[in-house]
Amino acid sequence: MRVGVSSPTLGVIGGGQLGRMLAEAAGPLGVDVIVSDPTPECPASAVAREQIVGEFDDVDTIRSVAERSDFLTYEIELVDPDALETVTDGTGVPVHPAPESLRMTQDKLVEKQRLSEAGIPVPAFHAVHGRGDLREAIDEFGYPVMLKARHGGYDGRGNFLIAEAADMDPALDAAPGAMLVEQVIEFDRELSVIGVRGAGETATFPAGENIHEAEILRETIVPARTDDTVRERAQSVARDALELMAGRGVFGIELFEAEGEILVNEIAPRPHNSGHYSIEGAYTSQFAQHVRAVVGYPLGSTRYRDPTVMTNVLGDVTEPSPASLTGVGSVFQTPGASLHWYGKREVRPLRKMGHVTVVPTTSESRADLLNTARRLSDKLTFET
Amino acid sequence: MRVGVSSPTLGVIGGGQLGRMLAEAAGPLGVDVIVSDPTPECPASAVAREQIVGEFDDVDTIRSVAERSDFLTYEIELVDPDALETVTDGTGVPVHPAPESLRMTQDKLVEKQRLSEAGIPVPAFHAVHGRGDLREAIDEFGYPVMLKARHGGYDGRGNFLIAEAADMDPALDAAPGAMLVEQVIEFDRELSVIGVRGAGETATFPAGENIHEAEILRETIVPARTDDTVRERAQSVARDALELMAGRGVFGIELFEAEGEILVNEIAPRPHNSGHYSIEGAYTSQFAQHVRAVVGYPLGSTRYRDPTVMTNVLGDVTEPSPASLTGVGSVFQTPGASLHWYGKREVRPLRKMGHVTVVPTTSESRADLLNTARRLSDKLTFET
Numbered sequence: 126m127r128v129g130v131s132s133p134t135l136g137v138i139g140g141g142q143l144g145r146m147l148a149e150a151a152g153p154l155g156v157d158v159i160v161s162d163p164t165p166e167c168p169a170s171a172v173a174r175e176q177i178v179g180e181f182d183d184v185d186t187i188r189s190v191a192e193r194s195d196f197l198t199y200e201i202e203l204v205d206p207d208a209l210e211t212v213t214d215g216t217g218v219p220v221h222p223a224p225e226s227l228r229m230t231q232d233k234l235v236e237k238q239r240l241s242e243a244g245i246p247v248p249a250f251h252a253v254h255g256r257g258d259l260r261e262a263i264d265e266f267g268y269p270v271m272l273k274a275r276h277g278g279y280d281g282r283g284n285f286l287i288a289e290a291a292d293m294d295p296a297l298d299a300a301p302g303a304m305l306v307e308q309v310i311e312f313d314r315e316l317s318v319i320g321v322r323g324a325g326e327t328a329t330f331p332a333g334e335n336i337h338e339a340e341i342l343r344e345t346i347v348p349a350r351t352d353d354t355v356r357e358r359a360q361s362v363a364r365d366a367l368e369l370m371a372g373r374g375v376f377g378i379e380l381f382e383a384e385g386e387i388l389v390n391e392i393a394p395r396p397h398n399s400g401h402y403s404i405e406g407a408y409t410s411q412f413a414q415h416v417r418a419v420v421g422y423p424l425g426s427t428r429y430r431d432p433t434v435m436t437n438v439l440g441d442v443t444e445p446s447p448a449s450l451t452g453v454g455s456v457f458q459t460p461g462a463s464l465h466w467y468g469k470r471e472v473r474p475l476r477k478m479g480h481v482t483v484v485p486t487t488s489e490s491r492a493d494l495l496n497t498a499r500r501l502s503d504k505l506t507f508e509t
Numbered sequence: 510m511r512v513g514v515s516s517p518t519l520g521v522i523g524g525g526q527l528g529r530m531l532a533e534a535a536g537p538l539g540v541d542v543i544v545s546d547p548t549p550e551c552p553a554s555a556v557a558r559e560q561i562v563g564e565f566d567d568v569d570t571i572r573s574v575a576e577r578s579d580f581l582t583y584e585i586e587l588v589d590p591d592a593l594e595t596v597t598d599g600t601g602v603p604v605h606p607a608p609e610s611l612r613m614t615q616d617k618l619v620e621k622q623r624l625s626e627a628g629i630p631v632p633a634f635h636a637v638h639g640r641g642d643l644r645e646a647i648d649e650f651g652y653p654v655m656l657k658a659r660h661g662g663y664d665g666r667g668n669f670l671i672a673e674a675a676d677m678d679p680a681l682d683a684a685p686g687a688m689l690v691e692q693v694i695e696f697d698r699e700l701s702v703i704g705v706r707g708a709g710e711t712a713t714f715p716a717g718e719n720i721h722e723a724e725i726l727r728e729t730i731v732p733a734r735t736d737d738t739v740r741e742r743a744q745s746v747a748r749d750a751l752e753l754m755a756g757r758g759v760f761g762i763e764l765f766e767a768e769g770e771i772l773v774n775e776i777a778p779r780p781h782n783s784g785h786y787s788i789e790g791a792y793t794s795q796f797a798q799h800v801r802a803v804v805g806y807p808l809g810s811t812r813y814r815d816p817t818v819m820t821n822v823l824g825d826v827t828e829p830s831p832a833s834l835t836g837v838g839s840v841f842q843t844p845g846a847s848l849h850w851y852g853k854r855e856v857r858p859l860r861k862m863g864h865v866t867v868v869p870t871t872s873e874s875r876a877d878l879l880n881t882a883r884r885l886s887d888k889l890t891f892e893t
Contacts, residue, residue, distance in 0.1 A: 126841070127892070128850050128863075129832035149536045152529065152556045153788075155850030155863075171558045172536045404537075408845055408870060417841065426844035426870065448513035457510070457801065460810035461792055466512050466539030479512075479539075486792060486812065508511070 126422065128155045133420045135159070136194030136218070137169070138187055138209070139201035140176055142467035142477060143396050143412075144169035146404070147200060150412035156420060161190045168468040184208045191218040198222075198374060198419045200395050202231055203277075221419040222322070223372030226394040234275045234305040236391060245365050246388045248381070249308040256297060259306055263287070266308040272296045275303040281340025310388060312381040316349050318363035319400040320376045321414045323424040327367055328414075330407065330427045332359035332380070335399050341475055344498060345399045345435045346491050347406055355382055362387045370394065375415040398437070398477070405463050405482045406433030431484045434494040436502045438479040440472040442509050448472040450479070452504035461486040461494075462501060472507045481505075510806065512539045517804045519543070520578030520602070521553070522571055522593070523585035524560055526851035526861060527780050527796075528553035530788070531584060534796035540804060545574045552852040568592045575602040582606075582758060582803045584779050586615055587661075605803040606706070606778040607756030614776050618659045618689040629749050630772045632765070633692040640681060643690055647671070650692040656680045659687040665724025694772060696765040700733050702747035703784040704760045705798045707808040711751055712798075714791065714811045716743035716764070719783050725859055728882065729783045729819045730875055731790055739766055746771045754778065759799040782821065782861070789847050789866045790817030815868045818878040820886045822863040824856040826893050832856040834863070836888035845870040845878075846885060856891045865889075 132155040137144045140162030148158040148169050160169040161177040170176040175193070179186025182205035191197055191212050197220040199209070206224035213220045230236050237250045251262040253272065263270055274283030285296035286309070315337060319330040334349035335342055349356060363378045366389055370376055377397020379390040400411035409417075409425025417424055438450065448470055456464045466479040481501055483494045516539040521528045524546030532542040532553050544553040545561040554560040559577070563570025566589035575581055575596050581604040583593070590608035597604045614620050621634045635646040637656065647654055658667030669680035670693070699721060703714040718733035719726055733740060747762045750773055754760055761781020763774040784795035793801075793809025801808055822834065832854055840848045850863040865885055867878045 126835070126838035128834045128837045128848070129856075129891075130854055131833055132850070132852075145536065148556070149533060152533045152852075153847065153849045155848075155852055157555045157852075171541045172532070172556050174555045408868075409847075423838055423841040425841060428844065428870065430868075430870075449515055450512045451510070453512045454510035454807055457807040457809060460812065463537065463793075464512070464539075465537045466516070468516075468536075468539055468541075470514055472513075484792075484814075486810065486814075507513075 132156060133195035134174070134193060135416060135420060136190035136197045138181060138190060138197065138199040138204045140167035140169035140173070141201060142168050143200035145172055145467060146401070146412045146465070147396070147415060148172040150410055151416045154413065154416055154422070156416055159190055159193050161186050166470070171468055181205065182208050184211055187212045188216065191216045194218055196221065196419050198415070199227070202227065202393065202395070206231070221373040222370060222376070222394040226370045226372055230392050230394050232275050233273055233391065234303070237305065239369055240366060240389050243365065243369055245362060246386065248310045248388055248390070251306050253304040253306050256293070259293060259297065262306045269309040271307045271309050272300050273305055273307060274301055275305055284340065310381045310383050312383045314349060314351055314382040316351070316359050316380040316382050316387070317397065317399040318359055318378045318380065319397060319403065319411050320363050320367040320378055321418050321424055321427065322367055322370060322373050322376070323418045324373060324421040326424055327364065328424050328427045329360045329363050329367070330400065330403065330411070331429050332356045333399050333402065339475070341439065342398045343437055344495065345402050346495060347402050347429050347433045350491060351382060355385060355387070358387045362389060366392060373418040373421070375400070375411050375418065401465065401480050402433045402435035402482055404465070405484050406430055432491045432494060434483045434491065434498045436481050436498040437477055438481060438502070438505055440474050440476040440478055440507060442472050442474055442507050444509070445471050445473045446507070446509050448478060449508040451506055451508055455504045456481055456501050459483070459497065459501060462497065516540060517579035518577060519800060519804060520574035520581045522565060522574060522581065522583040522588045524551035524553035524557070525585060526552050527584035529556055529851060530785070530796045530849070531780070531799060532556040534794055535800045538797065538800055538806070540800055543574055543577050545570050550854070555852055565589065566592050568595055571596045572600065575600045578602055580605065580803050582799070583611070586611065586777065586779070590615070605757040606754060606760070610754045610756055610778040614778050616659050617657055617775065618687070620776060621689065623753055624750060624773050627749065627753055629746060630770065632694045632772055632774070635690050637688040637690050640677070643677060643681065646690045653693040655691045655693050656684050657689055657691060658685055659689055668724060694765045694767050696767045698733060698735055698766040700735070700743050700764040700766050700771070701781065701783040702743055702762045702764065703781060703787065703795050704747050704751040704762055705802050705808055705811065706751055706754060706757050706760070707802045708757060708805040710808055711748065712808050712811045713744045713747050713751070714784065714787065714795070715813050716740045717783050717786065723859070725823065726782045727821055728879065729786050730879060731786050731813050731817045734875060735766060739769060739771070742771045746773060750776060757802040757805070759784070759795050759802065785849065785864050786817040786819035786866055788849070789868050790814055816875045816878060818867045818875065818882045820865050820882040821861055822865060822886070822889055824858050824860040824862055824891060826856050826858055826891050828893070829855050829857045830891070830893050832862060833892040835890055835892055839888045840865055840885050843881065843885060846881065
């Protein structure tokens, strides 16, 4: 293992906040980062060596990145796995995670099928080709159910709750293209495990607890406030799910805890919002782990360093406007609190603009940290 | 206080490892960094938004940086304070620390005089214009003494030890230009305090203990392994020294501990090698503090998070050669150990190429951490 003139350059398709935090983590490891993104001056561009401007599914853009890189990865699920495969076959530059992991997780039906076939617990689900399938599933699962677009949904987009018969037709009308329907789980908690597939090793971070609102992640609490058995079960299920993935890298595995059981909700083949806490909260951040995994360096410890709370800074505006966040002085002045600003120039309703992490400086409990995070979050507001 | 479209851009004169770590720390704060350095593809260039290629004392280069920035700073003492002043006067872009801080610390005689006049304890010293002055000082101080170049010395360069009469003439022959002579202190420990002058606030990190070899820093141990009274005295002396400085930013204050007393050795008006531990070892790193201070954001906590040991990765070669560090696998695989590689392409004898920080993952003592750091350091070697 050598670092120096032979250190690899990492090409990242996508230059949003995940690309930015990957570049921030790559620096100390001596790994240069090149990103591509359709938006000039994308969040990652300020901290990466170079940005190539181009679409996520554009073979020429991906090839330009590959030609300047030793390894390719991606930070957004909108990347076209076929384009990645074309480029990696043509240039010989390896891409991680493997495009088949992306292909599998891009299709929520295929993802659920693969998990289910492997004996990994998931909520009951069914493919939906029309009203008949949906009706049949509801007869089986009972209300409520969630109608989901198989492709392209994120942060709740593409999901349609059906709580009673009257919701069926509007949901079918609104749902775009191929769909599946899932039983809505009455969970006790939403958890997630950040998993890492390295070169010949696999590791999982401890289970975190996620608080969503309107299907968007608001807060992550690590470790999750549940009992040891559940946390261990979450890690065990996550390890099983990781086995189904191909290629190296970090995977965000979203879970439900329901009556002590763990079910997999979905998997993201990339660093995950619920793992942002790890920059301050763990010995090795999920971003450093992803860089290490993709370029083939040994993984670091996945233990958490201290109980940690992360809160997202979301656009609290009603219309897009130039981003100007007020109230950050309180974050700067609170010991143990860290701001991560993503450098986006425009704020939009509920857009992820940054996050704040709070670690203990004395012996604060997770409840104390959560209170601090919420107090700080309440002060943060965008000027309009 | 606002972060976003109005976030400042920070111009840094010098793009070595300090500039690189400043850029790494600026990202999460939403502060873009532009650097200048005479070497194309300097260490900071991979993580900064842009590099301007030009000399440290070149007014046009500094002006180019200023024109793209809201605040100017520098990371190397070779910068010309007059050039900084010309540019800041001409462009209205503020520079921190103030050029007079740089001017004062660039001249070891003036620095000592100012400290001494302020009643801050320093080793006995005397200006040297020739053999007569030197002879006189030796009569007063006794052997050994250190003959020092007033300007341009660092990492022991420009220092000449005079242990006996026979060393006098060779030292005078070798010493370039204006000089001073200092009593050599028989210290118990070398300490340092990282101080921060913010906008209307001043703060100091806890005293660290520094282990030098051949006048180059090898290891820093935080907190210093001395008693509370000495550590408090060190912070108090450092605060007094900070009062003499002008402008905002981080200052590295090198100290001697001798029989319970604290004397100031020298001050660097920039982040300091002995503060690198703070990236993992403190709640807010010295680099984040410098960025905050210069752009006028509130400072963060200066408390250490855990006892921490930092060891420098120095060029162990006899001739310059392309940098290729082996043995890094052990660092990657040791929980609590972090590599910071500076991205220099050429290794030279004793050149600072990176550092390794070790924090406890269980309840390791400082001695344990130091053992781990040395074990890892012993494995790191450059291929030739």
